Amino acid sequence: METVSMIDVASYLPGDPVGTDYFARHARSDRMAQNIMFRAPTHRHHVAAGESAVDMAEHALTPLIDRHGTAAIEGIDVLITHTQLPDLPVLGCGADLARRTGMRPQCILDLHNGGCAAFVYMIDLARILLSTNGSARTALIVTVQNTAGQIFTQSDVRPLAQAAVPGDGCGVGLLCKSDRAPILGVECRHYPQYAGDMTAAIAPPRKYWEPGTGQLHISFTESKITTVFARGNRLVPEVALSVCEHIGVESTDIDTFVTNQPNRLFLRNWRDALELTPDRHPDTFDDCGNLFGAAIPVTLDTENRAGRIPDGSLVLLAGFAHAGDFAAAAAIRWGAAPDTDNQRRWHVHAG
Template structure:
């Protein structure tokens, strides 16, 4: 019996959107209070970040991030995607992700819409993995769109009771998107996803006076940190990202030094330095958008990829390694891609 092999799955393009003008650290400095946490490396503020606009929704951000893909591939290609997977840091409505509303807005009729609520800062890789599995096992599906929206910086971390905290100045808002198809043009070589549910309870939120977030009352939601918890999460993050990155390199038969571009989530400067050194890479090989964008959580990987790609610093045929960890370490993932999404020279399509 003649069996036609399934074509490989490729990430053929990325795009992103950063809302509004850059916001400097002075915005937070005027509200800051004396706080030992401010001296911790986890909370040393970036130079700039972007905040979602008043009245701007997650779907608005996703639509704006998709505009470059529409310009390059045409309205019909984006409207005709078979698989749509989204991750929204702060859903506009309780329970609902933005997938169905985004499909309606873009006049899509996908076979499958998934709103992913886990994956955190590594959500882009998680969605890459899901899209690759679905495309590989669904004979009729040819294309997938993955969308990750970070929109909590300008909505949660600017609340009057939260913005004086050291943590408030670190996050930024943005959206990153990726277009996948069955092709060998920009093949996904390998993906490693590791769930660590034993760490799931270590990320917590708090409101003063205490209440559950949906209950009526005073006080504003914030992420709850203690110094001992920060130390634990920092040690985990230092270990988890290099572990999954090295695992992917082992699977495809290369050493980490063979990687041309290493793109990670962007939580703080010390994580970035430690991860780069663990893989024995130079700063030029490990793009750093932290000072321009802050911590973009799940959107950091695609936004950083898009910035580097548009700048012409990722060549077609180069080996790109993505890696990140989520929350307090309950998920970590890495992916290797043979890059093929370099923008064409000006005047050529």
Template sequence: MESVSLIDVAGYLPENIVPADYFTQYADPDDVTSNVMFKAPKFRHHVAPGETPADMAERAVAPILERQGREVLRDIDILIVHTQLPEIAFVGNGGEVAARLGIAPEWLIDLHNGGCAAFVHAMKLARQIMMSSDAKSALIVTIQNVAGQIFTQEDVRSKPQAAIPGDGAGAGLLVKSSVSPILDIETRHLPEFAGQMTAISDPPRRYWEAGPGQLHVGFTESKIAKVLARGNRIVPEVAHTVCKRIGVRSDELDLLVTNQPNRAFLRNWRDALMLPQERHPDTFDECGNLFGAGIPVTFDRAVDEGRVPAGSVVMFAGFAHAGDFAAATAVRWGGR
């Protein structure tokens, strides 16, 4: 059976670079915490006013088109778009992204779950479709756009959680070939935790209801402790599962690329996989938590820096939300 390859990846970061001092000036002394979940990065990028998910998607895909040629768009059979904050009600932003790129793929999927591991989730969906149909190429786009819109609200920017996210987008091009093959993918849904990442306001209301109070993520000390424990466990588990199936020990991986939630997770994951820091790219201090865009943006940067020679076995791994989903995939990178 013909392989499916990830042949190119690109990232986009908005121009607006925001230092940690922006949030310090608004910090509520009653909300100050020493929890490792809220150790702020030095910088993050925020979307510009009026910048849409389609804008971000187009800018993330642009470097791929520069390298591969715009004619690759004619062959896109599958478009999978994950938007952290969809701006088109009910249907999501996938159709708008397709229109912006000038394509009408047979498979157009708005992937609303997957969170910080959405890029790997989309890779699995695209690979499965390609292996069971005539589809020959797929474009994956993951968009993180909540930092400059949700976390800068007047009543939210004072909270410790506000300084963690950054905005950005990532894109990946998959084709049927053996140039840069996907070796294996493991995904795990843990639905019992699916309702534990909640959007709340004060006074309480449903997110779509009109009323006072600005929406933010609902955290409690108990919830944070559970998320930390789950995240520390499930990301190494899915990565080790992939390693076992492809016959490569975790310490033999050439590169580990994870989502970038905080420094504690990054340290614990590479320790669990017995990898040195230089084999685990870290964009947290420059970009913050990029959610679903973190994996492609971080890998794109590592490739640009010459850290991923052709033939490298690269593990992408991450988890989502409060731990309701985890995914890992290994790719033998073919180079650009």
């Protein structure tokens, strides 16, 4: 396989931060609210009324256009998107995003699985597509989380303990055939036996697309939470350590470990499992909440813009999805520090 690099990352958070009081004044008093899985972040962002997934993706793309030029984005060969809540029930946002930005990709994929680990999954798919297609040189991966301000703010859902945890945001990554910031290794693991364990509920019961009075929300029980928590504690370290073994490093060699951000306890347990200090495991949970699939690129971009990921750093991305039906990790030798813009432009245009 030809060497493929992730040479840039950018993100977008919609609107002003929303405080926990937005939910607290409507919260019910129940046992579920005491569960650590639902301990609320300090802030989160909500997609605005009428703001589409494509709108969010365009905002996230703006820094890439500023750094690499319009032509580099218009010339993207492979476009892969993941949208948590598609604006249309039968269509992802890839084709419309390409239309709005003037792209003419050879390949557009709307990825509907991968969940909180979708960004890593898209890295792997983009790497494979670029490596096996002689004419394709660049790929753009886009993950949109837009359920917090649409599903979790519904009048019947807002009082639930789960409602205060998610936030909305979008993250994008730019990849190309290059050795500038090589993807050193990726591992994706599917666990189909767990696929039926994530469910949605509406009261009174109906199919989500049928007319009715109940509002859609994720179905949680205490036993299900316990099961998912045990899986998540195991799956992320397993896949992360497997990538470390594959590329011949110890977990303690990782300079920056970026994961999805479901809650504080997962973050602590994953960090401890890899024997990393807090400064090497960025935490955006209190600022952004659980961003689902957008958490990894948003957190990565936040750290990079802050100058905390020098070029040459070993970056490991990892996460798990849904109730544990997927987990993935990717190792990257970082080469997109903010002071290397000119070099990044050269690699996008020259390959």
